[in-house]
Amino acid sequence: MKLRGVVHVHSRISYDGHESIARLAEFFRAQGYAFMCITEHSDGLTRENMQRIVDECAQATTGDFLAVPGVEFSCRHRLHILGIGVTEPVDSHDPVPVAKHIRSHGGAVILAHPCAYGAENPDELAVCLDGIEIWNQPKDGKLGPGSKPLRLWKRWRVLNPKLRAIGAIDLHRLDSPSSLGVELHVSERSPAAIITALKNGPVRIVGPWSSLSGESFPGVLGEMKFNVMSRIYNGLRSMRDMWVRK
Numbered sequence: 001m002k003l004r005g006v007v008h009v010h011s012r013i014s015y016d017g018h019e020s021i022a023r024l025a026e027f028f029r030a031q032g033y034a035f036m037c038i039t040e041h042s043d044g045l046t047r048e049n050m051q052r053i054v055d056e057c058a059q060a061t062t063g064d065f066l067a068v069p070g071v072e073f074s075c076r077h078r079l080h081i082l083g084i085g086v087t088e089p090v091d092s093h094d095p096v097p098v099a100k101h102i103r104s105h106g107g108a109v110i111l112a113h114p115c116a117y118g119a120e121n122p123d124e125l126a127v128c129l130d131g132i133e134i135w136n137q138p139k140d141g142k143l144g145p146g147s148k149p150l151r152l153w154k155r156w157r158v159l160n161p162k163l164r165a166i167g168a169i170d171l172h173r174l175d176s177p178s179s180l181g182v183e184l185h186v187s188e189r190s191p192a193a194i195i196t197a198l199k200n201g202p203v204r205i206v207g208p209w210s211s212l213s214g215e216s217f218p219g220v221l222g223e224m225k226f227n228v229m230s231r232i233y234n235g236l237r238s239m240r241d242m243w244v245r246k
């Protein structure tokens with residue numbers, strides 16, 4: 001069956017999140033989504049809070065809505081890696097051991113906003129990942145994927161042909177409603193099936209004005225279209241920032 005949900009959600013267990021997991025579940029369920037993947041920042045995350053993520057996700061899971069626990073691990077090179085389904089701490093800040101840690105605990109490994117914060121993307125990381133956020137809503141906007149992450153996906157697919165593209169809402173509060181979801185094919189309604197589907201695909205990224213496959217690159221025309229959209233978004237954003245600074 002096909003399920004549509006949201007990936008990369010922070011609750012107030014994260015230092016910069018504002019909502020409870022129960023409230024987030026209620027909100028996304030009311031929006032018609034069937035699942036959400038919680039990814040709390042690893043910074044300052046205690047063992048007690050890691051257990052809280054697991055417990056609160058289990059409580060928020062109902063017959064028609066799944067809350068999948070996970071952590072967004074902060075790593076060197078200003079990289080953030082989502083471990084979906086993993087709430088075990090890791091002793092390293094190097095992206096490759098962190099990615100291996102997530103994989104060895106059965107989680108889906110997704111590189112978050114790869115081109116934000118001046119992050120460096122070491123090529124050796126490509127083979128350790130299941131997915132890469134080519135479209136992170138706060139960073140790339142609502143029109144389409146970012147041109148830089150799209151280019152990185154294209155380059156890394158040569159190194160890792162199974163690397164799939166993901167769209168993520170990276171939500172911290174509910175005052176900015178989001179409509180960027182992912183569509184997965186699952187064998188059953190369970191958090192484990194969501195994790196398996198994120199690892200094995202197929203995935204479709206569904207935005208408010210455009211959607212794209214997470215498996216196959218959009219092609220020359222598609223890439224051109226998304227580059228134009230990304231330029232429009234960045235242009236409008238810098239105009240807004242200039243206006244705000246005035």
Ligand SMILES: [Zn+2]
Binds near residue numbers: 080112113
């Ligand atoms: Zn992040």
Ligand SMILES: [Zn+2]
Binds near residue numbers: 008010112
């Ligand atoms: Zn985040």
